[in-house]
Amino acid sequence: MESSTNLINSKKIAMVVDDDKLAQFFIKQMFEDLGYEVLVAVNGHEAVRHFRGHINVITMDYNMPEMNGIEATKSIRNKESKLEIKNPVLIIGLTAHNDKETIDACFAAGMNKVITKPVAQKELLDILTLQN
Amino acid sequence: MDYQDFVGALSRCEGKNVKVRAIKNLCYPTPIPEAILPLFQDMMGILQAARKTLFKKDEKIIIFGIQFTPVARESDAPLALKRVFNPKAPKTHLSCSVQYVKKSMSDSSEINPVKSCESVIVDFTVGEVVDSNYYLSKITHQNFGGKLYGLIKSERLSLIWPAIQMEQVNFN
Numbered sequence: 001m002e003s004s005t006n007l008i009n010s011k012k013i014a015m016v017v018d019d020d021k022l023a024q025f026f027i028k029q030m031f032e033d034l035g036y037e038v039l040v041a042v043n044g045h046e047a048v049r050h051f052r053g054h055i056n057v058i059t060m061d062y063n064m065p066e067m068n069g070i071e072a073t074k075s076i077r078n079k080e081s082k083l084e085i086k087n088p089v090l091i092i093g094l095t096a097h098n099d100k101e102t103i104d105a106c107f108a109a110g111m112n113k114v115i116t117k118p119v120a121q122k123e124l125l126d127i128l129t130l131q132n
Numbered sequence: 133m134d135y136q137d138f139v140g141a142l143s144r145c146e147g148k149n150v151k152v153r154a155i156k157n158l159c160y161p162t163p164i165p166e167a168i169l170p171l172f173q174d175m176m177g178i179l180q181a182a183r184k185t186l187f188k189k190d191e192k193i194i195i196f197g198i199q200f201t202p203v204a205r206e207s208d209a210p211l212a213l214k215r216v217f218n219p220k221a222p223k224t225h226l227s228c229s230v231q232y233v234k235k236s237m238s239d240s241s242e243i244n245p246v247k248s249c250e251s252v253i254v255d256f257t258v259g260e261v262v263d264s265n266y267y268l269s270k271i272t273h274q275n276f277g278g279k280l281y282g283l284i285k286s287e288r289l290s291l292i293w294p295a296i297q298m299e300q301v302n303f304n
Contacts, residue, residue, distance in 0.1 A: 022229070022251070022264045023202035026271065061202075063160060096160045096199050116163075118204035120221050121271070 013054060015039040017047040017072065018061040018094070027059050027124070034128055044072025051076050053085040057131050059124075060111065062095035062102065069093055070109045077110040090131055094119060133166040135159070138198055141169045147180035149192045153243065159197035164228060167295035168256050171284055175230070175254055178261045178282030185279055186252075190237050193250075197231035201253055205271050215257045215293050217300060225257040226296065227267070252281065256296075259284035 014036040016027045028038045039055070041047040044067025047058070058076070062069040073091055080088050093111040095102060106114045115123055135154070138161055142152035179186060179193070187193055206223040210216045217226040229251045233243045253267040254260075262270075266278025 018202070019249075020202050020229070020251075022253075022268060025268060026203045029272065065158075094202065096163060098163050117202050118200040118224065118227065119202060120204050120224065121206060 011035065011037045012056045013037045013039065015041060015047060015050070015055050015058045017041045017044065017058060017064070017069070019043055019064045020061070023061065023094070023119075030121075030125060030128065031057075043067055044069060044075070047072045048075040048079065051079055051089075053080060053083045053089075055089050057090040057092065057128070059092045059094055062093055062097060062106065069095070069111075070105055073106070073109040073111050092124075092127060133161040133164040133169070133198075135161055137166060137169060138172075141172045142176060142195055145173045145176040147176060149183050149187060149237075150176055150179045150195070151192055152195045155196045155243070159199045159231065161198050164198065164200060165226075165296045165299040167292055167299050168226075168228075171254075171256060171288065171292060174284040174288055175261055178284070179252065182261075182279075182281040186281065187234055191234055192237050193232040193234050194243055195230055195232045196243065197249075198228050199231075201227040201229045201267065203271055205255065205257075205267065207270075210257050213257065215289070215296075217257065217296065225255050227253055227255045227257070229253055254284075256284075256289065256292075259286060259289050 014031040016024055016038060018024050019042050024040050028040060031038045039050060041050060043064045060069040060073055091111045093106040093114040094117060095114060096117040098116045103114050113127060135156060139152055139154045146152060205225040205227050210225060211222055216222045218224045231249050231251045233248050234250060251264060253262050253264060260283060261281045263279045265276040266280055269276045269278055
């Protein structure tokens with residue numbers, strides 16, 4: 001996890017949660033191009049541990065070791081409830097699974113959008129630009 | 133693509149330094165067309181030939197997984213080569229990330245893919261077998277360096293592509 005101690009308060013913050021280095025790098029760069037400060041977590045545990053309600057948008061990989069994207073999303077939503085956060089973070093799920101059951105499970109866990117891999121650059125950029 | 137078929141295809145063409153081992157539930161190859169299975173023989177040959185850049189003399193790589201690359205490479209090549217994989221996004225290349233761990237030749241201990249996983253990218257549209265930085269250069273149009281390990285011959289790709297497209301029509 002990259003340090004979040006020196007983040008500038010006025011900047012929007014994104015977190016990329018993915019065990020794939022290529023995805024981490026690419027999506028991080030995409031966020032930075034849109035002016036975000038970016039945190040990177042390599043699994044769900046890291047993402048949940050570092051979430052304190054200060055993040056505007058999260059891209060969440062579905063399939064990760066230790067804690068997957070479904071469990072991490074549920075934990076983050078629970079944390080939001082406990083912290084009484086008024087503006088829930090936008091969670092965009094990324095998954096190679098294209099079956100309805102998986103996609104429904106992503107939404108049920110609390111993801112706001114789900115994109116199937118391989119991620120089309122324009123699709124992700126459109127979502128992030130709208131959010132921005 | 134069934135995971136066991138992937139492992140089976142690779143195990144039939146293992147080299148001295150390029151091995152395969154089945155570790156279930158670490159990847160999800162189901163959406164990947166199985167028509168590409170014959171091309172893994174070409175990939176294995178390229179990796180074995182690239183041993184000087186891929187690993188040291190006393191090392192081996194053990195392949196255990198495959199999945200779509202997380203971010204798609206896009207260019208005019210799929211249309212120009214008549215190798216459109218996704219009609220809804222016709223510029224998208226069919227690229228997969230093949231995951232492996234590196235070990236010394238004498239090390240027969242269990243592999244820990246979570247801690248030491250690396251990957252090689254195979255672009256089945258243009259035939260490039262590359263490392264992550266090379267692929268990143270292609271998707272971002274910036275120079276991150278990287279290595280091109282080799283090319284799958286275009287004739288081989290042309291033979292396989294009609295089957296890939298047929299499979300995608302049935303899959304969708």
